[in-house]
Amino acid sequence: MVEAIVEWVTRVIGALGYPGVVALMTIESACIPLPSEIIMPFSGFLVARATFNLHWASLAGALGCLIGSLIAYTVGYYGGRPLVQRYGKYVLIGEREFATADRWFARRGEWTVFISRLLPVVRTFISLPAGIARMNLGRFALYSFVGSVPWCYLLTYVGFVLGSNWRRISPYMHRLDVVVIAGLVLLLAWGISRRLRAAKAK
Numbered sequence: 001m002v003e004a005i006v007e008w009v010t011r012v013i014g015a016l017g018y019p020g021v022v023a024l025m026t027i028e029s030a031c032i033p034l035p036s037e038i039i040m041p042f043s044g045f046l047v048a049r050a051t052f053n054l055h056w057a058s059l060a061g062a063l064g065c066l067i068g069s070l071i072a073y074t075v076g077y078y079g080g081r082p083l084v085q086r087y088g089k090y091v092l093i094g095e096r097e098f099a100t101a102d103r104w105f106a107r108r109g110e111w112t113v114f115i116s117r118l119l120p121v122v123r124t125f126i127s128l129p130a131g132i133a134r135m136n137l138g139r140f141a142l143y144s145f146v147g148s149v150p151w152c153y154l155l156t157y158v159g160f161v162l163g164s165n166w167r168r169i170s171p172y173m174h175r176l177d178v179v180v181i182a183g184l185v186l187l188l189a190w191g192i193s194r195r196l197r198a199a200k201a202k
Contacts, residue, residue: 005034005035005038006038006042006167009024013039013046018052018060019060021061024039025060025062025063025065025068026064026065026067028064029064029066029067029069029071029072029123029124030069031072031127031128032124033124036061036065036123036155039155040058040151040152040156040159041155041158041159041162042159042166043058043060043156043159044157044159044160044162044166045159045160047156048160048161048163048164054153057152057156058152058156059152061148061152061155061156062145063145065117065145065148065152066141066144066145069127069144069148070144071127072125073128073130073140075131076128076129076130077134080131105130105134106133106135109130109133109135109140109143110139113130113144114143114146114147115147116147118151127140127144155169
């Protein structure tokens, strides 16, 4: 599966150039787990071959992140909120949780989005809850783009340094993904446990 994705990504970028990077990173940021850890390092490899420019490749990736994030935000804003309001009670999400999420994104949404764009796994999905919480669109777009720039620069530069060995970064990023996922699962379990204890106390 991974080899098939690598083959497809390299063909798309090889055929389309910078627009291919934009398109692939749009997919990655629209809640479709297409690894940026493949897209941007390969772009860095093309920088090493003088086919791409480091800055243009990185900014193309960040632009794709912005477009994909806006798509996911829109889905969350118009479709996700009614869906969660209707069925959220079955997973212990009620009006109290909605109010908490709304306040969080209203007060700390900028830093939440910015930091999330720098984290594997989380960066792919943060736009959906931001849309559901109806965070201010302008601030969401700004911090999504600003947070995506260093991520894209880092992966592109690593690909540039590794050259033809650019694929070597993927196993290390996969391990980081596992750590992040484990942390999210523990956080979710803690939240559910706390919610159940509160309900039992009432």
